[in-house]
Amino acid sequence: MSEPDGRGMDRGARWSALLDLLAQHGRLSVAQVVESLGVSEATVRRDFGDLAAQQLVTRTHGGVVASAVAYDLPARYKQAGSDSAKERVATFAADLVAEGSVVGFNGGTTTSATARRLAARSDLAASSRRPSITVVTNALNIATEMVLRPFIRCVSLGGVARPESYELSGPLASMVLGELWLDTVVLGVDAVSAAGGATCQHEGEAGINSIMVQRADRVIVVATGDKVGRRAFARICPSERIQVLVTDSSAPADALGDLRAAGVTVEVV
Template sequence: MQYSKGELRRAKTLELIKSHGKISLQEIVEVIGCSVATARRDLDALEKADAIIRTSGGAIYEGALLSSAAELPFAAKRDYRRQDKERIAEAAADLVQEGDIICLTGGTTTFFIAKALKKHRNITIVTNAVNIAYELADAEDITVVVIGGVMRAKSYELSGPLAENVIDKINITRMFLGVDGVSQNHGFTMHSELEARIAQFMMDRSSEVYAVFDQSKLEKSALFTIVPLNQVTGVITDMQLEGWFEQACREQQIAIHTARDHTASIQ
């Protein structure tokens, strides 16, 4: 079977991305010897084939996102499984009522929840994520409370003693908790110890807590446990739960909200 020049070039590009984990447009141009426009078209084709994840300046190999235990920057993760995250965000927004005080931790899924909440009126949103606060800056009839602290560059989250002091004075109706991993042994986990601690503080001030995550987070464990599985009100995810997680939710009376059809049940 004879391959076209374009097919051979895209195959070489894919191998390059796989070997590096992530790559920029300029690196593709230099190594492959093509134009920027050609590199962009090749990345578009590879993304449509579900081989890579496009970023603003290049691409990431999907396998690197799924297998890496290291924390990736927000910009690198934002568009990974974007449609699933947007569906989760809509399901979360459906739970919000006028007058609610909503808490959003940092993360890509909670960022999309912030976008979905912009259509709401007369709500207050408390967050420790600078990018989420910026996204909500032009939202009408939404009060945004930003918790102070020191910002982490990879997540845009604020943490530290200043943040803890502010949280201690806030009462939250409903919290949406972004996580880096969900496992039977370690519960809901995060890469950063400081962010996990802030999340714990915010949970203590919240009447309801919903963990939000897509299926790529299940069976994964980041370094620091936020809370065990049984300490959340519910979960909002993009999949129909089964196996040990479904059983755990049933035993602990954890509400399951499935984003694909916006259904909810107490297992």
């Protein structure tokens, strides 16, 4: 596997690349990261300190070792860090979540990145309110990361885990969701369009995601441009149920126009 290059990355993308390196190696020195990412020693040491403060790594003499969340993630999550468009979408979407609210996340690389950026928000960490945010998720990897933050209350749904996505589905997850209300759901999709709505490839995941949408006051779809204007196998919700789509500039202009005409607020980052 090729090593990521950090030159030109913003902090969030650089952190994701660094965590990807940790997932590969388990332990990193300052010199390794300088060589792999092409950044200064001062930047690496600052990143190590910030990641340790987020409890994502443990500092050692001259380096860091991976915390539990950096191990054993499926490939679809490990590869998310190098996608700058995905990081831009995640950063913008994370800032849309209000302090004190209840936010739901389904599984996927973009929702995982959004949850990570939400957990890194300094205003939430510094808030006197405890918890300053409540996260409800059927994604095991998101729950594993969120539970480490003392300012986040994390509610993990029950159910049967799919090894391909770390998502929980089935009647247990449906039963728990039926008793909860969400202020916002951040929804990852395999495709989104005005005609097809939000869709994904697996019908079991679509069923749980659909209930999340039903229990939420606001639906924010996070999707890179390659997913816009397309349709996948199973529908999660119609486009009329989506309040906001956060995507990047590679999304087809005509598909974005159709979504805006359907009443969706489209944010291109």
